[in-house]
Amino acid sequence: MLFLIEYDRSRGEIVNFREFDVNQSDLAEQSRLEMELDLNRRGIEREVVLLEAANEEALRRTHRRYFEDLVQLVS
């Protein structure tokens, strides 16, 4: 699975989260570019990242920072 994440670093929160099938990698990459272009035009600073994992659970395990707050991370 591919996961497109728009993340607001200063708030430590995900703003947008989209899933794609592995055979939709072109669409996922195109969506990432469009998201970055849109944010740049609107002057909004966000981290846009495309990640690949077996499933969302695996992604949440290896990239907890996007999904959890500081308290959850150290509990």
Place this chain on the structure above:
Amino acid sequence: MGTEISKTQIDRLGDRLRKGSITDSDLRLLDQYRRSFTEAYEMVAGAIRNKLGLEPTGRPAKSTTSIAEKLQRESIRLTQIQDIAGCRLIVPDISEQDRLVASLAKLFPNSTVVDRREKPSHGYRAVHVLVTIEKKIVEIQVRTALQQEWAEVSEKLADLIDPAIKYGRGSESAVKILAAASHLVAVHEQSEVKFLESQQLASQAIANASLTDGTSDDIISIQREVDSFREMVTGNRAIVFKELRKFTEDLPEQE
């Protein structure tokens, strides 16, 4: 993907990213450059899945924000950034980490192993295996569960307080606690290795004692030693997280 882009074009793009003024055409060019790593990334991730039976979490391309920050932080060119594409594998402990790194080095014979456990990078401890395919580098991050937890906390603090924290700058208190936590993680992992060694020695000694004239006192004393190591390992882990919790509780409210 499309026409080939030159090294000069990429590095000029890097200069513009460093300055922070990015146009639509810059983003499109960066996208094209990042996509040029896709094939190498897929080969590496595929080999890990098919040959090692592991499921890495991959990041086929580093985010624009992270690339721009790296260029602003370090005096390197965009074409010199080694982690445009990468993937991550998490293992339970150092013994497994050593085993996996050895397997990866065997799987990718021309790879370079960067061990950041002995010489951490601003507290960051892990082993990175850099694989080069057709002049494209793919970075495989191999972290223990505890190294991963430390890195997640470090990243989050950098998000919320200041990105410079990850590189030993910015908030002094955050840098201090991360350094202390990293040291505790290292101590914990060293004691874990000692525990496993003592466990192995104990098993051997117990087997030898039962074959010869070993007394039950010998066995009891060996088992006590193993138990004391076990307690130390468990205690260290608790200390690491207690310290980190204490620190986050003292942080000022986020806006």
